[in-house]
Amino acid sequence: MNKHHASHQQLQLRHLQRITPQQLRAFEATARRLSVTRAAEELHVTQPTVSVQLRELASAIGEPLLETQGRRIRLTQTGELLQQTIGELTACWQRFESRVGQVHGLVSGRLRVAAVTTAEYFVPDLVGPFAAAHPGVDIELLVENRDRVVERLQRGQDDLAVMMLPPTSIPLDSVMILNNPLVVIAPADHPAVGKRIRLSSLANDRWLMRESGSGTRQVALAHFADLGFEPRIAMSLGSNEAIKHAVASGLGVAVLSELAVTSGLLDKRARPTKRAKGEKSTRGSHGLAILDVSHFPIRRQWSIVWRKDQPQSVAAQRFVSYLTQLHERDGIR
Numbered sequence: 570m571n572k573h574h575a576s577h578q579q580l581q582l583r584h585l586q587r588i589t590p591q592q593l594r595a596f597e598a599t600a601r602r603l604s605v606t607r608a609a610e611e612l613h614v615t616q617p618t619v620s621v622q623l624r625e626l627a628s629a630i631g632e633p634l635l636e637t638q639g640r641r642i643r644l645t646q647t648g649e650l651l652q653q654t655i656g657e658l659t660a661c662w663q664r665f666e667s668r669v670g671q672v673h674g675l676v677s678g679r680l681r682v683a684a685v686t687t688a689e690y691f692v693p694d695l696v697g698p699f700a701a702a703h704p705g706v707d708i709e710l711l712v713e714n715r716d717r718v719v720e721r722l723q724r725g726q727d728d729l730a731v732m733m734l735p736p737t738s739i740p741l742d743s744v745m746i747l748n749n750p751l752v753v754i755a756p757a758d759h760p761a762v763g764k765r766i767r768l769s770s771l772a773n774d775r776w777l778m779r780e781s782g783s784g785t786r787q788v789a790l791a792h793f794a795d796l797g798f799e800p801r802i803a804m805s806l807g808s809n810e811a812i813k814h815a816v817a818s819g820l821g822v823a824v825l826s827e828l829a830v831t832s833g834l835l836d837k838r839a840r841p842t843k844r845a846k847g848e849k850s851t852r853g854s855h856g857l858a859i860l861d862v863s864h865f866p867i868r869r870q871w872s873i874v875w876r877k878d879q880p881q882s883v884a885a886q887r888f889v890s891y892l893t894q895l896h897e898r899d900g901i902r
């Protein structure tokens with residue numbers, strides 16, 4: 570085929586031949602960090618290497634991509650277009666790899682899952698067997714509180730999210746995966762341990778709450794408000810573990826996901842159901858008890874959610890169907 574018959578696509582590809590993947594990586598890192606030095610650090614090459622790659626790329630494209638403003642650099646309009654195009658190319662390439670995988674019956678690609686902090690007690694256990702069965706899938710698990718996970722969903726940063734209270738302001742699909750009862754915990758030597766008590770009898774206790782932005786806090790406060798109960802809030806703490814330790818050392822009582830409590834610190838003998846009548850509770854490093862309180866546990870569930878307005882990767886589809894199968898096999902507990 571002579572030159573005149575070369576298709577438009579071939580011409581475009583020939584033009585692309587002058588551009589190397591290294592140049593695109595150098596540009597992408599520089600555009601993202603807005604610093605040649607930091608891009609070079611990230612790519613483990615020297616700064617002059619990045620500068621040369623950027624210069625060659627600009628000359629292949631025929632237009633400047635970056636401009637300096639004082640000591641800072643910023644993208645030119647063409648630079649911005651190129652940054653966007655690299656994003657599209659990457660997504661396009663990921664789709665290609667995932668389709669190739671499908672042809673061979675393999676699933677590959679990146680799977681990014683955001684989980685609320687309370688879900689960290691079980692999500693890794695679910696991810697483990699899936700990862701072993703899908704070695705081509707590169708899984709990133711990120712743990713944040715509810716508000717952070719909602720922000721990430723808003724920006725479409727993850728393939729999937731695990732949470733108790735999916736926001737209604739974002740178009741989401743969801744599948745329920747596990748029950749998440751929220752219980753009242755107290756130090757193991759609390760006078761109410763082993764008794765059936767009314768919530769109002771805890772009105773003079775000091776309550777330790779999760780930080781604002783936490784779904785656990787939101788559900789607990791809404792539940793108290795529904796019951797007309799006003800807890801004496803003594804302190805807010807930024808993690809489930811901090812709450813567990815503070816309660817165990819006698820600082821107060823709290824509402825937490827049962828799963829967060831039953832992993833680790835719980836003194837099994839201090840569970841109301843397991844406790845023999847009249848048995849004395851113990852205090853110390855294992856000093857937590859779940860109280861048997863009226864209107865508790867608060868019955869909630871964890872769901873896996875994803876944006877319905879964004880295409881779902883094959884890896885994400887597989888993960889959802891794996892969770893659904895588990896859920897159908899073991900039932901929601």
Ligand code: PGA
Pocket residue numbers: 685686687688713714715716731732733734779782783784785786
């Ligand atoms: P969080 O999670 O309390 O860790 O934010 C609870 C939830 O929203 O599921």
